[in-house]
Amino acid sequence: METTENKNQRKLEVCYSPDLFPVYYTKKECVVVVIDVFRATSAICTAFEYGIGQVIPVATIEEALAYQAKGYIGAAERHGEIVEGFDIGNSPFSYMNPELVGKKVVLSTTNGTQAIEKAKQAETIIIGSFLNLTAVCEFLAVQNKDVILLCAGWKGRYNLEDSLFAGAVADYFDGSDVFTGIADSSIAAKHMYQAAKGNLNEFLINSSHRRRLQRLNLEKDIDYCLQIDITDKVPVFDGTGLNV
Amino acid sequence: METTENKNQRKLEVCYSPDLFPVYYTKKECVVVVIDVFRATSAICTAFEYGIGQVIPVATIEEALAYQAKGYIGAAERHGEIVEGFDIGNSPFSYMNPELVGKKVVLSTTNGTQAIEKAKQAETIIIGSFLNLTAVCEFLAVQNKDVILLCAGWKGRYNLEDSLFAGAVADYFDGSDVFTGIADSSIAAKHMYQAAKGNLNEFLINSSHRRRLQRLNLEKDIDYCLQIDITDKVPVFDGTGLNV
8 A cells, every 4th residue: 555745645744853843844834743751841731731821932041031020930941950040940740839820931941942942933833742642633633734743852862752752643643544644754753652652661761861850850750741641731832822 | 770871981873864963973083874775875885895996975966077077987866866967876786887896986866975975074984774784883893982873864854764774783782782872862763673674675665765766666776775784895984985
C-alpha cells in the first residue's frame, strides 16, 4: 500500500529541535504543537487543569520581570532551577495552588517558551504533554490543517521524552486516514513510542534530561509528567498568552 | 546503573539534520561521520571499493563545473536525478566502471555533499554507509574522540534511512565501554535500528526518500545501498578531497 506525496494530503511531521522549525514551517495555515514534557508544557497543562486564568510565555527573563512588575505571577526556570527573584519555576506541582485560580502567570523556561517563541508566526499553536495527550489528538483530528509536532528539546538538541510524546500522537493516528502524508520523522517517533509505551519511565531511564532532573531531586516531577490523560485541557496561544 | 555526565567521557551523538550541526559541534577535536545512505555516501564508498583515486565533494554545481573544466570526472545530482552537463550522478552503479580506476571525481549532491560542507571545520570527517558499517565502527573505536553521526537528511529534514544507519553505529557500540556519554539522540537511533535490523528494506517501505527513488525507478539502487559490509574502505576528508 504505497502512498505518494500529494499537495492535498494532510501532513503530520515531527520537528525534533526548535532550531529546525524554519525547515518545517512552510505555510502559516498549520497547527504547531509545542512539546516540553520535562517540564514546561506539563506545567502549563497542569496550571489550566487547576484553574489558572492565563499563561504568558516569554523568551527572556527581562520580559518575565516586566510582566511581574505589572502584577503578573512570575515563573521562570533556567537549567532546571527556579530563577532568583521569581515565585515559581516549571514544576507542575507549583501550579496546583488554590491561590493561583483565575490568576495570570508569566512564564519563561530554558526550552519550552523558546520553542513557542520560534513558532509564533504559525496560525495555531497549542500545548501538548502526556497529561493532555488524547485531548491534543482530538483537537488535531478536527482541524483541517497540517501539523508540526515541535519538540522543545534541550538547547537545540534532540531529546527523548519530547520525541516520545510526538510518537504517542503519531501512534494515535496510526491506521486512521486523518493524516495521509507520511513523514519520516513521524514514522520514527511512532516506532519509538510503540517500543516504549508499556513503560515510559523505564524507557527514559538513561535519558539525559531525566538524569539532569534526578540530580536536582525532581523524581516526583518526572513520574507526574509521564502520566497520560489526566486533563482534557488544550491550551491555545492567542498571540500573547495561552488560554483554554 | 546510572551514568552521569562528565567531561572525560567520549560522546556518541546523532545530529539528525545538517542544519543542526552548529548545535552539536562544540569542539574541533571530534570525528564527524557524514551519512547519506540514499545515495551519496553509498556511492562514495562504492567508488573507492572499485578503485577510484579521489572524490572532491563540492556544495554547488558551479564548483563542480569548474573542476570538470580542469579535467576531473564530473558527477552531480539534484532531486534524485543527474544534472545536465555531467557524466554521472550519485547512483553507486555508475562508480563500478573500470574506466574510473585511479581517476579523480568531483561530486555535488542535494544533501550529502552539503552535509560535508557544513562539517568542514571538524578535525576528522569520514564517510559512512551500510556498505562500510563495520569498517566505520572500527575506525571510530580507535580514535580517542567524541563522535557526531551527521545525517544528511532531505533538505534539512529528518530522514529514516540516515537515522537507521546512525542507529546501526549506536547498536554496534551498545554494551561496550567505548562511548560512555549517553546521548538521547543515539539511544533513539539505536532503538529504531534494533526494531529494523531484521529487514531494513521492509522497515523503510514507507520512507519518503525510498518512495521518491521508486518513482525514479531506482529500486536497484535502494537494494544495493541497504547491503551491510560489502567494503572495508573508510573515505577520509583531507580538507579538499576524500581519500582512502
